[in-house]
Amino acid sequence: xxxxxxxxxxxxxxxxxxxxxxxxxxxxxxxxxxxxxxxxxxxxxxxxxxxxxxxxxxxxxxxxxxxxxxxxxxxxxxxxxxxxxxxxxxxxxxxxxxxxxxxxxxxxxxxxxxxxxxxxxxxxxxxxxxxxxxxxxxxxxxxxxxxxxxxxxxxxxxxxxxxxxxxxxxxxxxxxxxxxxxxxxxxxxxxxxxxxxxxxxxxxxxxxxxxxxxxxxxxxxxxxxxxx
Numbered sequence: 526x527x528x529x530x531x532x533x534x535x536x537x538x539x540x541x542x543x544x545x546x547x548x549x550x551x552x553x554x555x556x557x558x559x560x561x562x563x564x565x566x567x568x569x570x571x572x573x574x575x576x577x578x579x580x581x582x583x584x585x586x587x588x589x590x591x592x593x594x595x596x597x598x599x600x601x602x603x604x605x606x607x608x609x610x611x612x613x614x615x616x617x618x619x620x621x622x623x624x625x626x627x628x629x630x631x632x633x634x635x636x637x638x639x640x641x642x643x644x645x646x647x648x649x650x651x652x653x654x655x656x657x658x659x660x661x662x663x664x665x666x667x668x669x670x671x672x673x674x675x676x677x678x679x680x681x682x683x684x685x686x687x688x689x690x691x692x693x694x695x696x697x698x699x700x701x702x703x704x705x706x707x708x709x710x711x712x713x714x715x716x717x718x719x720x721x722x723x724x725x726x727x728x729x730x731x732x733x734x735x736x737x738x739x740x741x742x743x744x745x746x747x748x749x750x751x752x753x
Contacts, residue, residue, distance in 0.1 A: 526612060528618060533584075541581060541693040542678050543678050547566060589668050613650060613658045622645075626671060627668075
């Protein structure tokens with residue numbers, strides 16, 4: 526199953542914390558570094574989102590699902606069976622789903638009684654006439670239009686978990702502490718007359734964030750197990 530997300534109403538900001546919060550954490554009282562700090566906040570917010578595995582800000586979006594292959598299973602497959610898993614649940618690209626405006630299967634709009642959403646987890650189940658989960662069956666696509674995401678710090682009614690904001694603040698603080706240093710330098714020797722070891726790795730790998738920050742995000746991250 527694949528999906529494509531179209532943002533209908535973009536969030537006004539993607540910053541997962543505020544300049545005031547970061548300056549308070551770093552005990553900075555002047556405005557000289559505000560531009561740099563704002564850039565670091567956006568950078569850290571992007572890194573934290575990558576580690577979480579989903580986009581965080583509240584937005585109106587349309588997500589279109591379609592099959593990877595043309596062939597469809599002839600019959601429902603047991604949840605405990607082997608091979609291709611049944612598509613009883615759609616893993617939405619967003620968590621904190623607030624409202625579902627519509628679910629359209631092959632151009633036919635479903636009644637709300639025909640599906641069930643776990644808003645916090647971002648999971649959408651197909652229901653049969655008895656209200657029991659059943660396989661999503663379609664030829665062309667399933668289109669889900671929804672409002673999902675968190676209200677960010679600095680906005681009225683903010684509900685972004687403080688653990689996520691705290692991770693962003695900690696990452697900005699880490700960036701700030703390493704300002705002017707080569708962050709790829711792992712070790713340096715003097716005898717001989719010098720030897721430097723540099724880190725080389727994949728850019729954007731969330732596992733390369735500081736362990737204490739990753740640990741604070743575990744309860745919020747999205748993990749989808751791969752099926753052999």
